[in-house]
Amino acid sequence: MTIWRAPGRINLVGEHTDYNDGFVLPFALEVGCTASVSTASDDADGWTVRSAQQPEPVVVRRSGLADADRADVPEWSRYVLGALWLLTDRGVDVPPLEIEVDSDVPSGAGLSSSAALVCSVARAVDDHLGLGLDDDALFALTRDVENDAVGAPTGGMDQLVSLRGEAGHALFCDMRSHATRSVPLDLAGTDLAVLVADTRAPHRHSDGEYGARRSGCEEAARRLGVDALRDVTADDLDAALDRLDDEELRRYVRHVVTEDDRVLSVVRLLDDGRLADIGPLLTASHRSMRDDFRITVPEVDTAVDALLEAGALGARMTGGGFGGCVIGLVPARSVDAASDAVRRAFADAGFAEPDLFTARPAQGAHRLEG
Structure with a gap:
């Protein structure tokens, strides 16, 4: 075996x-x-x-x-x-x-x-x-x-x-x-934790909405004359937006281009050992998903707001959207308090109780002894 x-x-x-x-x-x-x-x-x-x-x-x-x-x-x-x-x-x-x-x-x-x-x-x-x-x-x-x-x-x-x-x-x-x-991603060495809130929100209209955004991004790339939106850099963004007259496509482009730039910025910070400094970029990512790509739902927005109010350095929805999980970068000593804050916020909003746990980067696929 x-x-x-x-x-x-x-x-x-x-x-x-x-x-x-x-x-x-x-x-x-x-x-x-x-x-x-x-x-x-x-x-x-x-x-x-x-x-x-x-x-x-x-x-x-x-x-x-x-x-x-x-x-x-x-x-x-x-x-x-x-x-x-x-x-x-x-x-x-x-x-x-x-x-x-x-x-x-x-x-x-x-x-x-x-x-x-x-x-x-x-x-x-x-x-x-x-x-x-x-x-x-x-x-x-x-x-x-x-x-x-x-x-x-x-x-x-x-x-x-x-x-x-x-x-x-x-x-x-x-x-x-x-x-x-x-x-x-040295969480232990910086006394930080990635707190995950599984909102247990049902994925509302995720299939059709996902497809609409993917096709919208492809159409925007076609109109801009690039192979993919990855080819539009942050420096090119304003000029690219000026060339699009469809507001929905403009929002999609703004999210993808700024999100690519956020990934590169987070990588630079992590390479420099500045884990705590990535927090604002995580929060900016969530706002972009909420306001430009429009893929969040009330449960995930509530979880993000609760985490930030409880002292998280940054928080965002993770995954394709329309439900699922939120992550917060929190001081390790504040995990319990931040978890309680999310639970209270969900109870006050009448949402089902979320599941909260911390996540650490683990090993990829590996062989076990039979």
């Missing part, structure tokens, strides 16, 4: 920049998914997938993606089977296998439970079969599982950090080249 674990992630800064070929700065979490792969018994001829979070196993015949019976299996299992389908299409003779997965990443919180699942399976299958896939091939495989086998149009950030994350560091990702670099 071969066992690998891959983490979920928090995005420290850089929202909706990934599909604009821009910059992001996530870090891997301690929560994750464990995948165990073993060769099936001699009389088996298919693939069997089990999950500790699902009641029934899924058994399918071996095939490539084009011939797979995707409509006949539950969606969660496609994140597992996708790697097997795609490897088969790429000429790998994938034998009968049994795969078991177990995840402790909260589902629906915007912490990328799906990437943890896909990456743990891909690393375990690669290792078990001795394929020797390099970092780039593993990244391409995991991204293709979500895009092609599942049909989720992810930009690749989640898979990059789940595969390549380093304990004590954030991962600076260039989403055009997919080059990455670890950046120090």
